[in-house]
Amino acid sequence: MEHLTVPGTLDSLSEIAKYVLSAASAAGLDKKASYRLRLAVDEIATNVIIYGYEEANLQGNLHLEAKIDDSSLTIQMEDNAGAFDPVTKLAVEEENINLPMQQRPIGGLGVYLAIQGVDRFLYERVGDRNRNIFIVNLH
Numbered sequence: 001m002e003h004l005t006v007p008g009t010l011d012s013l014s015e016i017a018k019y020v021l022s023a024a025s026a027a028g029l030d031k032k033a034s035y036r037l038r039l040a041v042d043e044i045a046t047n048v049i050i051y052g053y054e055e056a057n058l059q060g061n062l063h064l065e066a067k068i069d070d071s072s073l074t075i076q077m078e079d080n081a082g083a084f085d086p087v088t089k090l091a092v093e094e095e096n097i098n099l100p101m102q103q104r105p106i107g108g109l110g111v112y113l114a115i116q117g118v119d120r121f122l123y124e125r126v127g128d129r130n131r132n133i134f135i136v137n138l139h
Contacts, residue, residue, distance in 0.1 A: 001026065001066040008053040008060045008079060016045050016064065020075060023066035027073035027138060036117035037136050041075055043114035044086060044132050052081025052130070068138075072119070075134040084130060085123045086111045 004019045006012035020041045024034035045062055053060055060080045067074045115121045120135035 001068070004064040005061050006064075008049050008062050008081070010046070010049055012049070012062065013042060013045060016062065017042060019064055019066070023068070023073060023075060024136075026066075027068045027136075029073065029136060029138070033136055037073070037075065037134060040114040040117040040121070040134050041077060043111065044134075045077065047084075047086070047111070048077075048079045048081055048130070052079060052084060056082060058082075070138070072138055073136045077132045077134075078126075078129045080129050083125050085125070086115065086132065087121070087123055 001023055004015070006015050017038050020038045021034055024037055029037065041064075048062060052058065058081060063078045065076045067076070118134045119137045120133075122133040122135070124131040124133070
């Protein structure tokens with residue numbers, strides 16, 4: 001599939017969603033798997049835009065690439081915001097899930113839900129870029 005590069009702004013989220021759903025359709029994912037993948041990419045993209053760009057007073061793009069092979073659909077998303085590994089945030093969110101309801105902070109489960117929605121999630125820091133990799137098995 002063709003790559004997608006969009007500005008790192010909230011206005012780009014609908015275009016990112018269309019790209020992800022198009023890739024999911026091309027890979028033959030069912031509606032449930034397609035939705036979970038779109039939700040996962042949307043959550044991480046939103047975090048990059050809000051925390052990596054807007055709150056850091058930075059501007060940048062999000063670059064997405066979809067790859068389909070015999071066994072999986074992979075969506076790779078790169079940005080040039082400050083280093084942020086969502087897996088480290090996952091550990092905090094998993095701790096919060098185990099707290100009694102009254103002690104849980106409001107919100108703060110987006111990364112957990114995103115990563116749980118795909119079969120594999122990987123993070124890499126490559127030079128000055130974050131690379132978030134979402135993998136959904138086809139079989």
